[in-house]
Amino acid sequence: MTKWVYCFGDGKAEGRASDRNLLGGKGANLAEMSNLGLPVPPGFTITTEVCTHYFTNGHTYPPELREQVGEALKEVGRATGRRFGDPARLLLVSVRSGARASMPGMMDTVLNLGLNDVTVEALAAESGDPRFAYDSYRRFIQMYSDVVLGLDHDLFEEILADEKGRHGYDVDTEFSAADWRRVIAQYKERVESELGHHFPQEPEEQLLGAIGAVFSSWMTPRAVTYRRLHEIPESWGTAVNVQAMVFGNMGDDSATGVAFTRNPSTGEKSLYGEFLVNAQGEDVVAGIRTPQNLTEAARLEAGSDQPSLEKIMPAAFASFVEIADKLESHYSDMQDLEFTIERGKLWMLQTRSGKRTTKAALKIAVDMANEGLITRGEAVCRIDPASLDQLLHPTIDPNAKRDMFATGLPASPGAATGEIVFSSDEAEEMKGRGHKVILVRVETSPEDIHGMHAAEGILTTRGGMTSHAAVVARGMGKPCVSGAGTIQVDYRAGTMSALGRTFERGEVITIDGSTGQVLNGAVPMTQPAFSGDFSTIMEWADELRRMKVRANAETPADARTARSFGAEGIGLSRTEHMFFDEERIAAMREMILADTSEERRAALAKLLPMQRADFTELFEIMAGLPLTIRLLDPPLHEFLPKTEEEIAEVAAAMGVEAEQLRQRAESLYEFNPMLGHRGCRLAITYPEMAEMQARAIFEAAIEAAQKTGAPVVPEIMVPLVAVASEFSFVKAIIDAAAKEAMNERGVEIEYLVGTMIELPRAALNAGEIAKEAEFFSFGTNDLTQTTFGISRDDASSFLDVYRQKGIIERDPFVTLDEDGVGVLIRLASDNGRAAREAMKLGICGEHGGDPSSIAFCESVGLDYVSCSPFRVPIARLAAAQAACRARLDG
Structure with missing residues (x-):
């Protein structure tokens, strides 16, 4: 029988890092972290071969898959002391993609899977926090409806916005358990009115639906575009990772975050990242709440008054630093890490080689060679040759006058000048007409991949240094300023406003991704020096x-x-x-x-x-x-003269009649000159x-x-x-x-x-x-x-x-x-x-x-x-x- 499912967790795994072609990058690294004895929520990986089977067999699974998934779920249950679908010993899972090549944000994820009208009560009782339980349930309904059922998430955002307005709330955290119950009821009504059936309550049905949706996301337009831009073969497929849920939103002793073992913009050897207290993973990159710094040094440098993880959860922070160092040493490369802290306990959700700017890649490669982690040959092979184009990007002339009207985060270095556009489709269209544009968005999403590729640079009003815009822009080598919160964008009017100034679609601005400044007009640029x-x-x-x-x-x-x-x-x-x-x-x-x-x-x-x-x-x-x-x-x-003026000029120089010259030129005419004389x-x-x-x-x-x-x-x-x-x-x-x-x-x-x-x-x-x-x-x-x-x-x-x-x-x-x-x-x-x-x-x-x-x-x-x-x-x-x-x- 073909093995389609590989388990990991509880200090052991059926796979390893070298199995990335079969298990995808995420699954292979989850297995490797498990084998290293790191705290990884137990789970299992459905292989990339199932993805291939799924698309070549009319979106159907291998006949043995359901049984193997069932056995793997039991194994996760044994490791956690829980059981999927059992309110008495509730096991909830996440379902995530994981191709062999990193494709950040391009494919779909479902969290909190297994919640329904019955199990949400069990979660409320077990956690002692009904508000947390119902918030988790409404998140699940919204995410599942979007990813699996195909309903636009804006339908649910409208309901949420109406509830906020009705109660005068500024943020989601002000909702009570009763508020969330009302939202959930409206969400379920919206699903039924849009689709003609109830929101699925059977956990196994939910799981199979989520697995199929993640596989299907391999062929979404944004994923196809990303693969085309990064030359990732369609035949590789994606794996699916099903993992026991751990919760970063269970109170003030819980958190979730993203970190890099070195600075992905500069290559500096220091922990770099962000986290949020009492939050789930999507909250960190969504930009709805301002993320906090991991270290005290980073907090002081940023001038933030929000406490660092090092300060408020010192034990979890110390464990994380130790694990980060261990993973970088083990992989001999800068790592991109995702983690959750649930009631004080640290869990590692992902490690992968982190995307970085070319400047950072050069520094990291040279430093690691000098540190003895890699050889000089390995350092040379670590640099993507095509990425050296990033170093040719201009920077703003230090002597140039800057008419600054907004600032944000310096999310991806370099500078760019272009006309303002507010949609990715418009960016692509304008690029096709020979225009240079700056894509201005409240926040970017994976659907914006084609516009980001077409633009000279990206400007967002929301999002941190690890937001979608920042990560993708760095990977593309595009300048990016994110989180420019003083800018107000009006998509309908085609304007952006800041400091009492309004800029319309088509006006020229300059962004400086190295400082986070947004400037009026075109600004003189200089080429970088090639040294160091x-x-x-x-x-x-x-x-x-x-x-x-x-x-x-x-x-x-x-x-x-x-x-x-x-x-x-x-x-x-x-x-x-x-x-x-x-x-x-x-x-x-x-x-x-x-x-x-x-x-x-x-x-x-x-x-x-x-x-x-x-x-x-x-x-x-x-x-x-x-x-x-x-x-x-x-x-x-x-070379031949084409206009009457040119013919007359040449004829005069040669001392011949213009008509004679015209006839001679016509005699040299060729139907297919590239294959001619x-x-x-x-x-x-x-x-x-x-x-x-x-x-x-x-x-x-x-x-x-x-x-x-x-x-x-x-x-x-x-x-x-x-x-x-x-x-x-x-x-x-x-x-x-x-x-x-x-x-x-x-x-x-x-x-x-x-x-x-x-x-x-x-x-x-x-x-x-x-x-x-x-x-x-x-x-x-x-x-x-x-x-x-x-x-x-x-x-x-x-x-x-x-x-x-x-x-x-x-x-x-x-x-x-x-x-x-x-x-x-x-x-x-x-x-x-x-x-x-x-x-x-x-x-x-x-x-x-x-x-x-x-x-x-x-x-x-x-x-x-x-x-x-x-x-x-x-x-x-x-x-x-x-x-x-x-x-x-x-």
Whole structure:
């Protein structure tokens, strides 16, 4: 019989931390904490395999599941001395999700399950607090109706608000037991009027309904969006954890809280978190009550007059600190902890590796390596390469004038400027229209995930440092200010007000997630300096990686940026980007539209000194580092005059009639220019062009070497080669230009001539091409287009649908398609090196900055990757991680 259910608690467990694929992250860690002898409420985990069965079998369970759940409930009963559904020995449970990858707030939870009209009386008698019992029951009805029965929670909030207004209450804690009984009666009436049946009273029916709802939440739009954004496969599924309830709302000696073993924003080694006295878990993150600090030091730093946990419950606090230290040491990582204190006794509800900002991740990794908890290699592998983008986020210029109108909590660092929007749908729509927006909400919920992703930053009026907005924003690397309570948001009017000032939808504001300030208008920003822990991790990464990292750059500014980020050369300099200057494009148009070789040479003579100056500056900036220059590649139509004014201007410069020029331009028109007259086809049709560019490159290399004293070895790349004879033809032009330039100056320099492999035919015939080509650079942008037969400029209209429907897992223009394009790259690499053992291999498409694609490049044995300058740090780190994993696999 397949085992679908695994028990834990009472100092033992049937699973362990390594079982996260089967038990999910939460279930595996509950089992691990139980095995460590920590105080974990007993329970059981229904495996991720049941989730898979549930969705592939019409939302039905395996036939053995009900029996196994029943036996597990008895085991929980034996551990607690209680029995599910028995008023005399009442056992209540929570039902929570737990995927193998953390998805905070994305899936559903049900607490206090097992309460009904009979058992609530038993809870009141046992606790000695009828108010607590009825409050718990109304919470259960509201949560169960929302999660399982599908009723909007606002229906119940309306009832609660009416009752508050009727009695003049400010907060829920003012309700009496009689008040809660009236609320419960109205809740049950609302369920019956909305659904046509009573609220379920049978505990077993409640449990099965909750389990199904948690499994179903794996496919809710918010969960699907979160998985898409974080590349979590749908096939993983979620586990379900059923656990004996412990109550943080049983009086002033009870509490619940969330904590991190280190600061998730800065990485500082100190306990960081919040708690509430006499509260359940959802109260801490909901922002309805202001959370309190865990430690006295944090309370004093925050200037709070609310007592800390350390002060009011010293014994429980001391136990918690000891457990937190033990868990961080055991997992060798910063932990995100959830806990409940029930009448003075501490219970641990969850531990997991905590989400953190990139700044914090760097500090934690470096500190833990220096503390001896992890190795340097493990420290490097702890950093998500893509997250380094967070470090490129601007911060507010320290000299900028700040027109501050509100403050909140500095929930996620960095600063952002944008137009105010009040809904996630609007944020997504405005982003699609090219606008930068700040999402302003009273509080965010998991349904806001798409809007948070679209926004530059998030501002909420409720919530603490561990609220949904704060946790998700930190994970996304988005600046966030939470709990800005002085701001009043009016969704209907589309306004927000604070300090007597009103801001309307569309007005521009700036938020500072590092200080919690909210500012009027756009504020000048500065880029952060890359030093300290960032530099340390980069140094360790460089020691570990095998592949070199170059940059795609053709302007001096890009080249300098690339060097500052640690680029080891330029892997792609696109010469066509140098021709769109007003003076140059005129000469280019003359060359293209010329009728004779002599006319073309005359136009190109104007461009030669410009090209030489371009290349000389690049060689000087990259002194001593390789520089790969691609000969002119784009379709000619990009340079042609389009307006009547432009045609007249070019005609005058060439001394021809405008009509004659118009006819010549029309004759060059192409139906599909990206597959037309471009790449090496230009050099074959107009050899004068390749000759001019080659001379400019060699003359610049000689001049730069003399200026800098550093050797210059230019690498000249012939684009869009399909057959070996194309390459041979163009290489002969380059070699002739090299000989002429060196003879004229009496200098010998080394150089390489290679090609960009960007057509399937070139990949299939790489062995023939390699007989003359000295390097291959894989142009994966075009290679992906020509392999799939898809235009990357038009693919966005349907590739996202493909992803949503499971046709493809990833956009092949973002992450390299290993099963198709990757096969061609591997074949070309093997055949190229078989023909020329010392063949240099690299990649210069956009995939050169994608961590998953870089891992593939390591497996193929490429010598380098080349990416945009700002992705060089990402590539350096990803290359190191790929090398570490390759060594482990080998």
